[in-house]
Amino acid sequence: MTPALKxxxxxxxxxxxxxxxxxxxxxxxxxxxxxxxxxxxxxxSQEAFVAVFRGLEGFxxxxxxxxxxxxxxxxxxxxxxxxxxxxxxxxxxxPPERADPxxxxxxxxxWSRLGxxxxxxxxxxxxxxxxxxxxxxSMKEVAEACDCPLQTAYSRLHAxxxxxxxxxxxxxxxx
Amino acid sequence: xxDEREPRRWSARNSEVPDELRALLGAGRAHAPAAGDVAELxxxxxxxxxxxxxxxxxxxxLPAAPTGSxxxxxxxxxxxxxxxxxxxxxxxxLSSTPPSxxxxxxxxxxxxxxxxxLTAPPSVTAPPVTAPAVEATTAEAAPATASPDSAIxxxxxxxxxxxxxxxxxxAAALASSEAELLRRAQAALAERxxxxxxxxxEHQRRFARPxxxxxxxxxxxxxxxxxxxxxxxxxxxxxxERRYRGxxxxxxxxxxxx
Numbered sequence: 001m002t003p004a005l006k007x008x009x010x011x012x013x014x015x016x017x018x019x020x021x022x023x024x025x026x027x028x029x030x031x032x033x034x035x036x037x038x039x040x041x042x043x044x045s046q047e048a049f050v051a052v053f054r055g056l057e058g059f060x061x062x063x064x065x066x067x068x069x070x071x072x073x074x075x076x077x078x079x080x081x082x083x084x085x086x087x088x089x090x091x092x093x094x095p096p097e098r099a100d101p102x103x104x105x106x107x108x109x110x111w112s113r114l115g116x117x118x119x120x121x122x123x124x125x126x127x128x129x130x131x132x133x134x135x136x137x138s139m140k141e142v143a144e145a146c147d148c149p150l151q152t153a154y155s156r157l158h159a160x161x162x163x164x165x166x167x168x169x170x171x172x173x174x175x
Numbered sequence: 176x177x178d179e180r181e182p183r184r185w186s187a188r189n190s191e192v193p194d195e196l197r198a199l200l201g202a203g204r205a206h207a208p209a210a211g212d213v214a215e216l217x218x219x220x221x222x223x224x225x226x227x228x229x230x231x232x233x234x235x236x237l238p239a240a241p242t243g244s245x246x247x248x249x250x251x252x253x254x255x256x257x258x259x260x261x262x263x264x265x266x267x268x269l270s271s272t273p274p275s276x277x278x279x280x281x282x283x284x285x286x287x288x289x290x291x292x293l294t295a296p297p298s299v300t301a302p303p304v305t306a307p308a309v310e311a312t313t314a315e316a317a318p319a320t321a322s323p324d325s326a327i328x329x330x331x332x333x334x335x336x337x338x339x340x341x342x343x344x345x346a347a348a349l350a351s352s353e354a355e356l357l358r359r360a361q362a363a364l365a366e367r368x369x370x371x372x373x374x375x376x377e378h379q380r381r382f383a384r385p386x387x388x389x390x391x392x393x394x395x396x397x398x399x400x401x402x403x404x405x406x407x408x409x410x411x412x413x414x415x416e417r418r419y420r421g422x423x424x425x426x427x428x429x430x431x432x433x
Contacts, residue, residue: 017229024216028208045216046223053224110202117199132184134203139181157182168196 016053023069024049026135030070032111033118033130034077037084048076063144070137070145074127081123113171120167125160128153353378353387360394368401389415393424397431408432 028045036044051072059068118126124146131142143153185192185200192200221230360374375395378387392415399408412428419425 015229016224017231020217020220020228020230024213025208028212028216029206032206033203042212042216042219046219049216049220050223053220053228110199111206114199114203132182133186133200136184136186136204154182161185165192165196168193 016056019052019056019065019069020049023066027069027073030073030130030135031077032115033134034073034127035081035115035119035123036077040080044076044080048072051076064141067137067141067144070131070135070141071147074131074145077127078123117164117167117171121160121163124148125156125163128156129160129164132157353382356381357387357390357394360391360398364394364398364401368398371395372398372402389419389424392419393428396428400432 024045027048028041031044031048032038032041048069052069055068055072059065063071118130121129127146128142131137131145132139137145139153139157140150142157143150146153146156148156183189185197186204217230220228224230356374356378360371360378363371363374371394375391375398378391382388392411396408396411396415399405399411412432415428416425
């Protein structure tokens, strides 16, 4: 299992390159789970790290760096989804387009199914679900990243799980 | 961070979710981006943020297989040619800001509303991380939120359509000579814009499927501006924006036009 965003070295000693190297795979993964289409993943990941780079100076360390970075990912993905909606595009409900020959077909199929399930969730519930179930943050970290009260995060997780199970069973019946 | 009061994760074997769904989620958790994707992202950021970001070429992460984009092509060039392609590309964009220019059109672009990272790089020696607090995110999010709002262009990247169709070995040589030609154009830009424009025209003639066409256009547009050919520069910039929607260079081009 790939671990969640690593707890990076303290900001005082970690340069941006270190932060990038430690977190890039997790930012790419998180954005994908948050609804960024494969074709746009590089651009959106770039935006996230540009925001990290520019925000580091103002990062006061009141939350952990990884939570802060996940929070940036949420905003980048939210902005992305909003623009995709304006363009009347569905950002994710499509098979991955990556033409990586090392990408096994099975993995792509799994991702396609998982992405289709996640697409059925409202954005705020998806964010909580992704951070808790896929990125394996604690609920306190989830609430920090989502900038919402802890109880709200719990409620969203509960609703997301219920919706996801419903959708899963619905898809199973239609197969 | 584990809290016994937290809901049992669905990854737990005895959770209530069907096995197949748990497997799907497990695959999602286990997903690791290809090394080539990370390498491409690193190189694109290096180009965009400049040397202050400290993101030099990192050949160990370069992709082993072609995936089609410009920077991945250059990554492969570096892998094949011992880093020459990457070094040339980075050198092109990072090492030669025209001395007489205000904002250089060939520097990595910054979003309009954000401070220039080239002139005022943020320090990474921020105050030490203290105990996390729930209220932290709002204030800390401000700079980050501002940046994506102004910077994100979710238009499908033009890079996706600009696939490098070349075979690997020829691509290495071609991209290397491409980068060298544009490096010369960039070097000439500040004091000899006519020569810079000539070199971009040469690039256009020589490379039918260029890997660095965006970069060529940025140099050409700036050269036209410096030659006082405002109308031609505007037309070329308009064509650039149509062809390379979502390009990371668009913001910088707009900045430099002001």
